[in-house]
Amino acid sequence: MSTALSRTEVYSLLSLSFACFGILINTFQGDGEPLIASIAFSGLAFASCYALIRWLGDAFVRRGFKGRDMCKLKQSEIPETMGAVCAVVYLFIIIIFIPWPFYKDIVAATSGGGNRDVMEELQQVETGRLLHKFPHSKLASYLSAVLSLQCIISLGIGDDLFDIRWRHKVLIPAVAAIPMLIVYFVDFGVTQMVVPTPLRPYLGELFDLGWLYYVYMALMSIFSANSINILAGINGIEVAQSLVIALLIVFNDALYLSPFAPYPHPATDSHLFSLYLLLPFIGVSLALLKHNWYPAKVFVGDTYCYFAGMVFAVDGILGHFSKTLILLLLPQGFNFIYSAPQLFHIVPCPRHRLPRFNARTGLLECSRVEFKKPLSRPIAEALKILHRLRLLDIETNEKGEVVSSSNFTLINLWLVWFGPMREDRLALGLLAFQTAVGFLGLFIRHRMALLVFTQDNW
Amino acid sequence: MSTALSRTEVYSLLSLSFACFGILINTFQGDGEPLIASIAFSGLAFASCYALIRWLGDAFVRRGFKGRDMCKLKQSEIPETMGAVCAVVYLFIIIIFIPWPFYKDIVAATSGGGNRDVMEELQQVETGRLLHKFPHSKLASYLSAVLSLQCIISLGIGDDLFDIRWRHKVLIPAVAAIPMLIVYFVDFGVTQMVVPTPLRPYLGELFDLGWLYYVYMALMSIFSANSINILAGINGIEVAQSLVIALLIVFNDALYLSPFAPYPHPATDSHLFSLYLLLPFIGVSLALLKHNWYPAKVFVGDTYCYFAGMVFAVDGILGHFSKTLILLLLPQGFNFIYSAPQLFHIVPCPRHRLPRFNARTGLLECSRVEFKKPLSRPIAEALKILHRLRLLDIETNEKGEVVSSSNFTLINLWLVWFGPMREDRLALGLLAFQTAVGFLGLFIRHRMALLVFTQDNW
Numbered sequence: 001m002s003t004a005l006s007r008t009e010v011y012s013l014l015s016l017s018f019a020c021f022g023i024l025i026n027t028f029q030g031d032g033e034p035l036i037a038s039i040a041f042s043g044l045a046f047a048s049c050y051a052l053i054r055w056l057g058d059a060f061v062r063r064g065f066k067g068r069d070m071c072k073l074k075q076s077e078i079p080e081t082m083g084a085v086c087a088v089v090y091l092f093i094i095i096i097f098i099p100w101p102f103y104k105d106i107v108a109a110t111s112g113g114g115n116r117d118v119m120e121e122l123q124q125v126e127t128g129r130l131l132h133k134f135p136h137s138k139l140a141s142y143l144s145a146v147l148s149l150q151c152i153i154s155l156g157i158g159d160d161l162f163d164i165r166w167r168h169k170v171l172i173p174a175v176a177a178i179p180m181l182i183v184y185f186v187d188f189g190v191t192q193m194v195v196p197t198p199l200r201p202y203l204g205e206l207f208d209l210g211w212l213y214y215v216y217m218a219l220m221s222i223f224s225a226n227s228i229n230i231l232a233g234i235n236g237i238e239v240a241q242s243l244v245i246a247l248l249i250v251f252n253d254a255l256y257l258s259p260f261a262p263y264p265h266p267a268t269d270s271h272l273f274s275l276y277l278l279l280p281f282i283g284v285s286l287a288l289l290k291h292n293w294y295p296a297k298v299f300v301g302d303t304y305c306y307f308a309g310m311v312f313a314v315d316g317i318l319g320h321f322s323k324t325l326i327l328l329l330l331p332q333g334f335n336f337i338y339s340a341p342q343l344f345h346i347v348p349c350p351r352h353r354l355p356r357f358n359a360r361t362g363l364l365e366c367s368r369v370e371f372k373k374p375l376s377r378p379i380a381e382a383l384k385i386l387h388r389l390r391l392l393d394i395e396t397n398e399k400g401e402v403v404s405s406s407n408f409t410l411i412n413l414w415l416v417w418f419g420p421m422r423e424d425r426l427a428l429g430l431l432a433f434q435t436a437v438g439f440l441g442l443f444i445r446h447r448m449a450l451l452v453f454t455q456d457n458w
Numbered sequence: 459m460s461t462a463l464s465r466t467e468v469y470s471l472l473s474l475s476f477a478c479f480g481i482l483i484n485t486f487q488g489d490g491e492p493l494i495a496s497i498a499f500s501g502l503a504f505a506s507c508y509a510l511i512r513w514l515g516d517a518f519v520r521r522g523f524k525g526r527d528m529c530k531l532k533q534s535e536i537p538e539t540m541g542a543v544c545a546v547v548y549l550f551i552i553i554i555f556i557p558w559p560f561y562k563d564i565v566a567a568t569s570g571g572g573n574r575d576v577m578e579e580l581q582q583v584e585t586g587r588l589l590h591k592f593p594h595s596k597l598a599s600y601l602s603a604v605l606s607l608q609c610i611i612s613l614g615i616g617d618d619l620f621d622i623r624w625r626h627k628v629l630i631p632a633v634a635a636i637p638m639l640i641v642y643f644v645d646f647g648v649t650q651m652v653v654p655t656p657l658r659p660y661l662g663e664l665f666d667l668g669w670l671y672y673v674y675m676a677l678m679s680i681f682s683a684n685s686i687n688i689l690a691g692i693n694g695i696e697v698a699q700s701l702v703i704a705l706l707i708v709f710n711d712a713l714y715l716s717p718f719a720p721y722p723h724p725a726t727d728s729h730l731f732s733l734y735l736l737l738p739f740i741g742v743s744l745a746l747l748k749h750n751w752y753p754a755k756v757f758v759g760d761t762y763c764y765f766a767g768m769v770f771a772v773d774g775i776l777g778h779f780s781k782t783l784i785l786l787l788l789p790q791g792f793n794f795i796y797s798a799p800q801l802f803h804i805v806p807c808p809r810h811r812l813p814r815f816n817a818r819t820g821l822l823e824c825s826r827v828e829f830k831k832p833l834s835r836p837i838a839e840a841l842k843i844l845h846r847l848r849l850l851d852i853e854t855n856e857k858g859e860v861v862s863s864s865n866f867t868l869i870n871l872w873l874v875w876f877g878p879m880r881e882d883r884l885a886l887g888l889l890a891f892q893t894a895v896g897f898l899g900l901f902i903r904h905r906m907a908l909l910v911f912t913q914d915n916w
Contacts (some may be wrong), residue, residue, distance in 0.1 A: 059620050064522060088612065092633075095605070098640045106644060136594030139645060143601040146637075147553070150608045157615070162517050175550075179604070182556045187566060187597060404732065 003058050005051060013047040020044045032103025035272065038279045043094050043230035045283035049089045053082050053298060065160070067299050069234040071234065071357040071364060071423055078297055079118035081160045083238075083304020087153040090307075093280045101142070101276060105134050107143040137187050138269070144183030145277060146312045152176035152225065152310040169302075173219045173310055180314060181214050193334030224316070224325070225309030228333030230339060231410060232305060234241060234364070235296040236427050241332075241434055246278050246285065248328050248438040251276070251316065257445070267320070274319035278338040281311050294424035300350050327441030331434050335410040338391075342408045347371070347379060353407040355415055355426070364423055366393065366406045366415035374401050390417065393445050459518050463509060471505040478502045485558065492558040492903055496737045499551050503741035507547045511540050511749050515756060518670045523618070525757050529815040529822060529881055530693065536755055541696075545611040548765075549872050551738045552604060559600070559734060571883020595645055596727070602641030603735060603772045610634035610683065610768040614761030622749065631683035631768055632676045638772060639672050645782075675775050682774070683767030683782065685790030687760060689868060691812040692822070694751040695885050698759050699790075699892055700766035701743050704736050706786050706896040707773065711736070713904070725778070731775035739769050744833040752882035785899030789892050793868040796849075800866045805829070805837060811865040815883070818860060822881055824851065824864045824873035832859050848875065 005013070020043035027037045053266040060066070060079040067080040099106065155172045158164070164172070173286040182214070191213035193208040209216065232238045253271040254260065261268065285308070291298045316325035326333070342349035348369055375383070380402045386392035393416045406412045414429055421429070463471070478501035485491045485498070518524070518537040525538040558566065613630045616622070622630070648666040649671035667674065690696045712718065714729040743766070749756045774783035784791070800807035806827055813822040833841070839859045844850035851864040851874045864870045872887055873879070879887070 063619055088616075092636075095637050095640060098637075102644045134594075134645065136592075136598060136645070139641070140594060140597055140601065143598065143605065143641065145600065147605060147608065150605065150612070153607070154612060154615075157612075158546075172704055178550075181557075182553060183597070183601065186557050186560045187592065262879050291617050396880070 002317070003054055003210075004007055005054055009050075013051060016043050017047045020047075027100065028103075032100050034097075034100040034103070035275065037100040038097065038276050041097050042279040042283035045093045045280045046088055046287045049086050049287035050290065051286040052085050053287060056085055057298060065301070069235070069296060069299075070352070070354055072295065073362070078299060079108070079325045080299040081157070081301030081303055082291070082298040082302040083288065083302075083307060084153070084157050084160070086288045087149075087156070087303060089306040090147065090154065090280055090284045091150055093283075094149075094277065097276065097280070098139075098142065101272070102135070102139065104382050118447060138206070138273070140183055140187045141318050142185075142198075142273065142276075144180045145318055147179035147183070148176050148221075148314055149307070149310055151179060152306050155302060156301070156306040159306070160301045160303050160365075170222065170226055172306060173221040173313070176225075176310060177218050177221035177313070180317065181217055184317075185214065193458075217322075220317060220322050220325075221310060221313040223333070223336075224313035224329060225306045228309040229302060229305035231335045231430075233352075234294075234423050234427055236289060236293040236424070237411070237430060238300050238305050239292050240427060242304075242312075243282060243285050243289060244431055244434045244438065245312060245328050246282050248276055248442065249321075249325070250275060250282070250311070252321070252324060252442055252445075253319075263305055270319045270321075271371050273317045275323070277315050278310060281308070294427065324442070324445050326436050327445055330437050330441060331410065331430075338410060338413070339408050342369075347375065347383075347405070347408070350407070353409050355411055355414070358420065362422065363418065363420040364415060364426055366412040368393075368395075368404045369407055370404045370411050371402060376378050392416070417430060437438070461512050463512055467508075467665060471509060474501050475505045478505075481642075485593050486561075492555075492561070493733065495558040496734050497556060499578070500737040500741035503547055503738040505549045505743045507544050507742040507745035508748065510547060511745060511756060511766050514543055516538070517791045523759070527693070527754060527757075528812055529808070531817055531820070538757040539615070539672040539759030539761055540749070541758040541760075541765060542611065542615050542618070544746050545607075545614070545761060545765040548738055548742045549604065549608055549611065551741075552607075552735065555734065556597075556600065557736070559730070560593070560597065566833050567696065596731070598641055599776050600643045600734075602638045602645075603776055605681075606634050606639070606772055607765070607768055610764050611636060614764040616635075616762050617764070618759045620679060625676050628684055630682065630764060631679040631771070634683075634764075635676050635679035635771070636766060638679075639675055641673065642675070642775075643706065665778065675780075678775060678780050678783075679768060679771040681791070681794075682771035682787060685765045685787055685794050687763035688765040688801075689790050689793045689869075689888075690763060691692065691869060692752075692885055694747060694756040694882070695869070695888060696763050696766070697743050697747040697750050698885060698889050700762075700770075700890045701747060701851035702889055702896065703770060704740050704743065706893070706900065707770070707779075708733060708736055708740070708785070710779070710782060710900055710903075711777075728777045728779075732773045732779070735769060735773050739766070752880075752885065782900070782903050785880075785903055786896050788895050788899060789868065796868060797866050797872070800827075805833065805841070805863070805866070807840060808865070811867050811870070813869060816878065819878065820880065821878040822873060822884055823878045824870040826853075827865055828858060828862045850874070 020040040022036055027033045027040070056077040060081060061077065065079060065081040066077045068075040068077055082151070133208060152173060155176055159172065160167060161269035167390050175301065191210055192208045195203045195205060195207045228242060229239060231241060252276050256265055256271040288298075288300060292300055298403075312325055312329070313322075316322040341347050342353070348371060350367075350369050353369075356367040358365050374380075383392060383394050383402050383405055387394045391413065392408070394402050395404045397403050406416050411426065411430065414426060414433075418429065475877045477500040481498040482495055485495045515537040519535065523537060523539040524535045526533040526535055582734060597653075600755045610631060613634055617627060617630065649667045649668055653663060672806045686696060686700060689699060711729040711733050714723055714725050719726065727766075746756075746758060746762065750758055770783055770787070771780075774780040800811070800832050806829060808825075808827050810825075811827075812825060814825040816823050830840075840853050841860050841863055842848060849871065850866070853861050853862045855861050864874050869884065869888065872884060872891075876887065
């Protein structure tokens with residue numbers, strides 16, 4: 001990879017940046033227009049992330065962040081963990097962005113100057129005690145999101161540096177969720193959920209989950225962050241699937257905004273919050289995808305997968321649409337359940353489960369695991385049933401014993417279904433699948449929800 | 459260094475941890491007793507940091523975080539950047555600690571359960587609008603402190619990984635201060651300062667610094683973080699000086715608490731805030747000092763220096779005693795001004811300015827810089843004056859030209875004053891100096907302040 005930007009790239013990035021700056025300056029007229037500002041910041045995020053990935057690649061390689069692409073003829077070393085660059089740019093952007101959503105409140109509270117104290121005194125006179133008009137809990141919720149994302153990035157980089165063991169890794173997102181959980185506990189503490197209609201005779205309309213709600217939030221973080229980390233291994237798939245999910249959430253958020261929903265809709269604010277976190281994420285991810293798409297010039301590292309998953313988890317939890325999020329992560333969920341027999345060593349698990357690169361054809365084929373010891377009877381039978389359902393590809397010897405099977409990942413299953421194909425076509429196929437399942441999920445969310453709830457909140 | 463803990467160490471750390479856990483559980487009776495909880499958390503911070511430094515040393519060396527001690531006969535490689543372990547443990551502890559200072563408010567607002575909404579509705583009925591009783595701005599200020607500290611740690615680790623250039627490094631703390639500045643801007647926005655009596659006829663009692671206040675906060679962060687990074691180089695000095703400063707701030711904070719000040723004193727809350735941030739810092743620093751004191755078994759890395767400096771800056775700014783903090787950092791400030799001629803290349807600056815280790819005596823001697831080209835007239839004269847003032851040690855040739863001088867650091871100056879000495883005695887001498895200057899600073903702060911202000915806020 002050339003570390004210098006080409007002249008075209010420099011001009012394009014510079015004009016994008018200038019345009020975004022211009023938009024940002026304009027937002028100060030009116031109410032700060034946070035959504036427009038967020039879009040402009042996302043453009044800046046894209047431009048700076050794009051340039052930094054190129055400039056820092058060599059430094060990463062020198063410091064030992066490098067890897068070989070197993071699915072290529074020429075396996076040169078390319079920078080690894082470049083997702084960390086995205087993540088840091090992203091954090092920087094969402095921190096700088098903080099004043100915009102609160103601009104209106106700052107202006108209202110201080111008449112534009114620094115004299116909030118005067119204002120508070122007036123209110124004190126009026127009501128006999130201090131009345132905060134400022135939306136503090138919105139700020140605290142935003143800050144707790146930033147804190148949790150910063151945690152996951154630090155822990156992800158730690159993982160990329162020290163190669164933490166698999167059973168410890170899984171819990172990383174739960175640790176990173178702690179700031180969010182604690183601020184939630186301290187500042188909001190609403191742990192009730194709406195009960196589906198069929199269960200209402202038993203549980204009432206609202207059910208207080210209590211501390212179980214915190215367990216649910218922690219599990220959501222673990223699921224979201226790890227599920228993206230598991231559906232990985234071919235060029236571009238980690239970033240592209242995250243982009244698809246992010247765009248689907250943005251689509252869902254847009255349904256709650258002005259032309260589609262009556263204003264002010266009770267859920268508008270939470271979905272705006274969600275957009276503020278997602279748009280810059282889309283910006284940095286596009287810049288990374290440009291360099292990570294087939295043939296990859298950089299690898300993303302575990303940091304990116306954790307980071308992306310945590311963005312979704314934080315977004316879903318604090319934006320109050322975590323159940324919708326689960327629907328969007330169905331392919332990842334399927335991949336996790338499908339992988340479970342190997343992950344939990346019910347059947348042998350090789351060190352790598354990437355598809356196999358066939359150097360003669362240049363195509364990827366599904367990789368296989370050989371069973372050196374014969375499998376126990378029930379497991380062998382289960383594999384045969386999966387084979388018959390076209391959910392696995394097994395080979396048997398003359399005695400009818402299963403001697404090998406395709407590895408248990410969605411990526412290999414796709415190759416079982418559609419045969420060997422080039423790496424980018426494989427990635428595109430999976431992305432199309434992700435998109436289709438996502439739209440189906442959203443359709444279920446908004447059309448079928450009425451079957452179990454009294455109303456769709458849209 | 460043995461990576462395993464000895465049996466005595468295991469038992470001591472375990473009993474300390476159990477004791478601290480016991481205390482923590484007890485704090486739930488009553489109002490949460492945050493100060494007691496903070497002390498218990500600091501004990502836990504010490505124990506876990508102590509163990510982690512030992513367990514992770516090898517992993518750090520394997521990943522290239524290692525260095526040689528230039529001031530020893532046997533220069534074996536020891537782990538570097540272990541301050542990052544401290545910093546991560548510290549962050550974890552201050553995040554977990556969040557509920558304690560707000561426990562009283564949580565109980566008051568929710569009657570101990572999760573039914574805050576009910577409470578809010580009641581208040582809404584009473585006053586016609588929503589009234590938050592929860593001290594949101596205290597929470598936001600705490601969260602912004604955590605965010606800035608997390609930033610400095612990430613950037614510090616980045617620096618230790620990629621060896622950022624000196625002129626970029628200096629600005630790292632300013633970047634890390636951004637979250638704090640932004641939250642300050644959004645949520646508090648008080649930018650007035652009390653004007654000293656002699657200036658009041660011109661400026662009034664309160665002077666609004668406006669955006670200059672933000673510049674002041676950024677500069678404070680740059681000064682505090684870099685000044686500790688510059689007074690470094692011998693075993694234990696970075697950690698021990700930070701401990702001395704932290705203990706002096708704790709002493710000053712204690713002056714505002716119950717037996718020393720009437721309760722409720724208007725500044726009590728800010729000084730409690732300061733203690734909550736400092737006590738766990740003292741815990742992790744003690745664990746690091748145990749391994750970094752002469753003869754050092756680990757190095758602390760730039761991460762620790764930035765981290766320590768930023769803890770002080772955040773503490774001073776959000777605790778509203780930044781001017782007092784400057785008094786406590788006087789030795790560092792002197793070291794910076796004294797170093798300036800070399801830092802800004804007015805006189806030549808060698809790559810390392812550590813004291814020179816004399817292998818024959820086992821003592822440290824002041825290191826010297828040779829002037830290969832003759833110095834310009836005014837600079838040579840200035841050095842001669844410094845020499846006469848005993849603030850430098852120069853050598854002249856027969857023509858009266860300055861051919862070498864001691865390096866421009868406080869550490870070398872100490873060796874010029876008191877002659878060669880062993881590394882730990884040198885460190886102890888400097889620490890005694892730091893302590894003496896600190897107490898003098900506090901004395902000035904509380905006794906002399908009345909000369910320029912109408913009242914001491916103590």
